[in-house]
Amino acid sequence: MKQPLVIAPSILSADFARLGEDTRGALEAGADWVHFDVMDNHYVPNLTIGPLVCQALRDFGITAPIDVHLMIEPVDRIIPDFAEAGASVISIHPESTRHLDRSLSLIRECGCKAGIVLNPATPLDVLDWVSDKIDLVLLMSVNPGFGGQKFIPSALTKLKQARRIIDDSELEIRLEIDGGVKPDNAADIIAAGADTLVAGSAIFGSNDYAGVIRALRGH
Numbered sequence: 001m002k003q004p005l006v007i008a009p010s011i012l013s014a015d016f017a018r019l020g021e022d023t024r025g026a027l028e029a030g031a032d033w034v035h036f037d038v039m040d041n042h043y044v045p046n047l048t049i050g051p052l053v054c055q056a057l058r059d060f061g062i063t064a065p066i067d068v069h070l071m072i073e074p075v076d077r078i079i080p081d082f083a084e085a086g087a088s089v090i091s092i093h094p095e096s097t098r099h100l101d102r103s104l105s106l107i108r109e110c111g112c113k114a115g116i117v118l119n120p121a122t123p124l125d126v127l128d129w130v131s132d133k134i135d136l137v138l139l140m141s142v143n144p145g146f147g148g149q150k151f152i153p154s155a156l157t158k159l160k161q162a163r164r165i166i167d168d169s170e171l172e173i174r175l176e177i178d179g180g181v182k183p184d185n186a187a188d189i190i191a192a193g194a195d196t197l198v199a200g201s202a203i204f205g206s207n208d209y210a211g212v213i214r215a216l217r218g219h
C-alpha cells in the first residue's frame with residue numbers, strides 16, 4: 001500500500017560551503033528527509049561526500065532521516081561507517097556488490113533501513129528475490145552521477161510496474177524516484193506510484209524552497 005508522501009531534497013545540489021544551513025533550510029521549508037548522494041569516481045564518474053559529512057550534519061543538529069544513496073563499489077566496508085555516522089536508510093545498487101543478499105542484510109544488521117537502487121536500464125526482476133530484505137526501492141530516472149539532468153520518461157512505466165510488484169508483495173516498501181524531479185512532472189510521478197520524491201536542483205536551485213516543496217506535493 002502506498003505510504004504518505006515524503007520529499008527528500010538531494011544535498012548534491014546544495015552549497016557545500018554552507019551544507020548545514022542549506023540542509024536545515026530545506027527541512028524548515030517542509031522537506032521530510034535528507035537525500036545524501038555518495039559517489040566514488042569509480043562506480044560513477046563523480047566524487048562526493050562520505051560518513052564524516054553525514055556525522056557533521058548530525059552534529060550540526062539535523063535530526064530528520066538521512067537517506068544515503070551509495071554510488072560506490074564495493075559497499076560492505078562503508079555500510080557500518082554510515083550507520084555509525086547517523087544514516088537512517090542506506091540504498092545500494094545490485095551491480096555494486098557481489099553478494100546483494102548479504103549486503104542488504106548487513107544494512108539491517110547495522111540498524112538502518114535497507115534500499116535497493118535500480119538504474120534506468122536495470123530490470124525490476126531482482127525485486128522478486130530481495131523483497132523481504134528491503135524497506136525501499138529507489139528507481140533512478142537519470143543515469144547516476146550528476147544532478148540537474150533530464151527525467152527519462154520510461155521511468156513512469158517502470159514506476160507503475162514497481163508499484164504493482166510492491167503492492168502484490170503486501171510488504172511495507174517505499175517507492176522512491178530520483179533524477180529530474182520537478183514541480184511540473186511531480187503529479188505524473190506520484191500518479192505512477194512513487195511515494196518518495198528526491199529533488200536536488202529543483203529545490204536548491206530556487207530561492208523559494210518552501211514554494212518548490214509545496215508544488216512537488218501538488219499544493
Ligand SMILES: O=C(CO)[C@@H](O)[C@H](O)COP(=O)(O)O
Pocket residue numbers: 010012013035037069142143144145146147148149178179180181198199200201202
Ligand atoms: O543521485 C542523483 C544523481 O546521481 C540524484 O540524487 C541527483 O542529485 C538528483 O538531482 P536533480 O536531478 O533533482 O537535480
